Amino acid sequence: MSDESHHEHPGPEGRSDDPGWARRNSMRIVLVAIVIGALVAGGVALSMNAFDDRGSVGGTDIGESERLAENAFTQSSSGDCLTWPEGDPGDPAKVVCTDEHRFEVAGALDTAVLPGSEFGDSAAWPGAQRFAEIRDEQCPVIVDAYLQGKLDPQGRFSVGMMFPSEQQWGKGARELRCGLQVTGKDGTPQLFSGKVADQDQSFQWPAGTCIGIDPQTRRVATPPTAVNCSEPHAFQTTGIVDLAPRFGDQTSGRPWPGEKEQNAYLTTICPGQAERFVGGKKKLEDTTLNVQWSVISEPRWLAGSRKVVCYLGLPDRGGFATLVGDARATVLINGKLPVAPSQAPPGRALPTPVPLPPGVEPNSQEAPAPAG
Known part of the structure; x- marks a missing residue:
């Protein structure tokens, strides 16, 4: 990104020779770096926390002395879509992928690649943390092959793994399935429709959506999650822009338009x-x-993502200012009402620069812009 690649409303003059413009322009780079950091970190967190013990395949109504009963999970294969009532993945059902579901199976994980003692008949249940390690070690390769290398690294889908609960493990369950999901703020899979390969993987929040903030880091919450605008948030969306009509859809074969062009x-x-x-x-x-x-x-372009988000926010101390309220009505910035900029006297054409918070300095370190 160069200094020409500003993301700020430059005011009526829009001139790079305006003394305040250069500083405001470099501030845009600062905020862009903040957002990409938050979203990339969010992508890692989604992968790291995709399934905890609540996301495992829980018990059935078979007796303790009986062997595992076959179900949609144990019979699932690559391309299947599974769903279950929220918070109760114990007996998942296979559904048509155009219907809402919580997990798209990329493939079975061959436990032969893992230490034999871990998955032997008499082995102890590995535990949710060990399953998370196995997922991070093994599932990205399976998902990558399933999507033919087209997983948006900063998109709304994350890599997950379904594994047997301790009860099912005791009945002989050893099946593992790698796949894709949309992860909620509590780490559990959310409902989505359609196969991942057939849709744009960008975050696509409707206009007016407020995205939560981490109060400790002042960055976007992990994972990026819509909240009520009356709650603290990092920014509010104003709409989605589809770049496909201008730059070509994923079937066009057109090359990636650089950041400057976008x-x-x-x-x-x-x-x-x-x-x-x-x-x-x-x-x-x-x-x-x-x-x-x-x-x-x-990388996101090559994965087929074409939609970006426009939004309103304000940089603050290495992150975002905390907003509360809807920008269309009354919004508080770090707990205070905004002070409107003074208007130019009649007959004078002066720009109205957007005030910057104190203590924020231009950042010479440039970074890619945030995922949409």
Whole structure:
């Protein structure tokens, strides 16, 4: 990303020779780096916490002395979609993938690749933590082969693994299944429809969605999760932009448009979209929030992702300012009402710069823009 790749509403003049413009432009790079850090970290966290013991295949109604009964999990194979009532994965059902489900099976994990003593008939149940280690070691390869290398590394789907509960293990269950899921804020799989390979893997929050914030790091919560706007949040979306009509869909074969090219295009869309979202230019300026947007990195482009998000937020001490409220009505910034910038005197055409929080300095370290 160069200094030309600014993501800030530059004001009426839009000139790089405006003394304040360069600083505001470098601030955009700071916030972009913050968001990508949060989302990449979120991607790692999704993989690390995809399935805890609540995500294991729990007990059935068969007797303690009986062997494991076959079910949709034990009979599942690559491409199958499984679902279960929220919080109760003990007896999953196979469904058509166009219906809502919680897990798409990428493939079975051959336990022969693991230490034999761990999966022997008399072996003790490995435990959720060991299953998590096995998932991180083995499942990415299986998922990569299943999707033919087209998993968006910063998208909304994460790698997971279904494993037997301690009760089922005691009845002889040893099956493991690697697959894909959308992970909620409590680490459990959420409902989604359609096969992963057939859809855009970008985060696609509707306009007006508020995305939670981690109060300790002031970064986007892990995983990135929609919250009620009356709760603390990092930013609020103003809409989704599909880059496919401008740059080509995943079947077009067109090369990745660089960040500079995407930024030039989104500069013509997101600021105007933000004004319409809040109800006009003056109302947007009065919020003192910055207009932001994401761009798509080359690995995400090759995975087929084409949708980016426009949003409103404000940088603060290496992260985001904490917002509470809807930007279209009343929003608090770090617990305080925003102070609207003063208006230019009549007859003078002066820009209205977006105020920056104290103590935030330009960052010379550039980073790819956030996942959409």
